[in-house]
Amino acid sequence: MENTSFARETRISDTPFLSLNPSTLEVIGEVVNTSREEIDAKIEKAKKAQKLWSARPDTERKDILLKVAEALQLHSKELAEWITREQGKPLSGPGANFEMQACVGWTQVPASLDLPEEIVFEDDTRKDVLYRNPIGIVAAIAPWNWPLMIAIWQIIPSLRMGNAVIIKPSEYTTFCSLEMIKVINSVLPEDILQVVTGRGEVGGYLTAHPEIGKVMFTGSIATGKKVIEASAKNMARLTLECGGNDAGIILPGLDIAQHIENLFWGAFLNMGQTCACLKRLYVHENDYEKITQALTDYCSNIPMGNGADESSVLGPVQNKMQYDKIQDLISDSENVDAEFIFTGQKPDLEGYFIPLTLIGNVDNGNRIVDEEQFGPVLPVIKYKTLEEAISKANDSETGLGASVWSNDLDEAQKVAAQLEAGTVWINQHGAIHPFVPFGGVKQSGYGVEFGIEGLKAVTVPKIISIKK
Structure with missing residues (x-):
């Protein structure tokens, strides 16, 4: 040997x-x-x-x-x-x-x-x-x-x-x-x-x-x-x-109050350090203000700190390598004049903490959208037509998961059928189950x-x- x-x-x-x-x-x-x-x-x-x-x-x-x-x-x-x-x-x-x-x-x-x-x-x-x-x-x-x-x-x-x-x-x-x-x-x-x-x-x-x-x-x-x-x-x-750079599409008119908790955790579970987290959110331009306000309000009430503290619900990024990668993507967004919709409070601790961050005024072609951030940062992208949203959601080298959010389940299933991912969730994201096969497509x-x-x-x- x-x-x-x-x-x-x-x-x-x-x-x-x-x-x-x-x-x-x-x-x-x-x-x-x-x-x-x-x-x-x-x-x-x-x-x-x-x-x-x-x-x-x-x-x-x-x-x-x-x-x-x-x-x-x-x-x-x-x-x-x-x-x-x-x-x-x-x-x-x-x-x-x-x-x-x-x-x-x-x-x-x-x-x-x-x-x-x-x-x-x-x-x-x-x-x-x-x-x-x-x-x-x-x-x-x-x-x-x-x-x-x-x-x-x-x-x-x-x-x-x-x-x-x-x-x-x-x-x-x-x-x-x-x-x-x-x-x-x-x-x-x-x-x-x-x-x-x-x-x-x-x-x-x-x-x-x-x-x-x-x-x-x-x-x-x-x-x-x-x-x-x-x-x-x-x-x-x-x-x-x-891994993946999972896209979520919110169809027009979604009752966001009914889904905000699932939407938040779909994106930020484990500080966004989950392969099948929602990492790109596409929102119709008429609903953009309503959705981003709902996300901002929810993010504002999530405490972050040392995981050993019972009051903490979110913790640090796990390592310096990942911390630096996320900070680089945030800096790049600042350089392209992205809108920082929400930036949370960073704990006064020595660890690898990055506050919850919502970024707007970005699109496919921006690094924060094209690259898997694997952290507590979510880009929110406006779309005009559903065809545009589907095309942009599929514009990725990866295809692990995706999600569609809608009041109309029949319409959501039609959109889900067009998304290139191993799993497409409807009105949830990352909801894996031990009886249900899980795997990706593309890279x-x-x-x-x-x-x-x-x-x-x-x-x-x-x-x-x-x-x-």
Whole structure:
């Protein structure tokens, strides 16, 4: 294994680095880059463990995963506190406690689903049966925005179908991830779930390893393309969720009072650091003042601060890299004479806080509209005709989610059918569900997660064809 070409190509630094609390910039701990030798050893252990795990009866694997859900529930309070400390999202509102409940639910659902063999063809002369076999070892590359929830999306379906998993959490949210893996491994058999830590070169070595049969990745388009390149070395199957620049279209005459709460959280959940957040809002010119005033009024009442403070509903941006990117987009908007409809109060704290910001007098072609800001900034764009709004909404290299907001559900569905996205929500945004497949189009990636289709994605189909 040491003599393979990818081992020589990939260099992993032995220099550790710090993890910070984004609310206070206090040091949480020192993160170590897992060495190539350690990764090789973990993969060898995973190969042996996977054979034993996949040989267990299906009902036994289901029961074990349900016990994992119980363990996550039992430790949800302390894990939520770890999320808040390292990722930054508040304990209150749809924050860290919300994330932990999602972890429990997204563990229970795959454990409850069945994917039995299927007779795909039968006549008097033959019978063809489709079976779903485990792939082997799944490399899971998790992001920093929902570090535990998205890790669960990758881990649990893979284990459910008999695979072993080696997960690399984001270097920005290592310690909360390690704490959750510790809880899960208190229930699982040894070595069926292992973790490596460090920067991108650790993930690069892992994903290109010849023993990896599947890579599940959530992150940026740029890194997603590197994962695709790495998979050329081992022909690993891929599920890629590379973010999006989700558009929302408000149809004329919307009763905004009825929808303002869903609209706000559709855009600003987790400080806008959610792949399927609403990141571009198209509003008919006749409704522009009404909609922007409603958003301003709602934003004015949302407290921001240290996530450990029970009064905080929004927290900081997670890391300096993302903070600088968002500030650059705000500066660019100032330079093009955009209208700053609303700018919230920034907490008097040391962390990476960016106040809620609504920006108008911008359009497609402005960076704040064309680039995924992934933060608490929402551009609001006027349109004259519905055809114009649809065209501008589709004018993006990404296509993860989109939404249509209307009093008329029939009209909303007609518009939804024309939007280029993996999911189009009506009168809601980002409303994912563990039974409902989720994935993107264009450069948002390919493959789906969740539900039966998500289980299929971590298996290989096998046909047994019988001549009668």
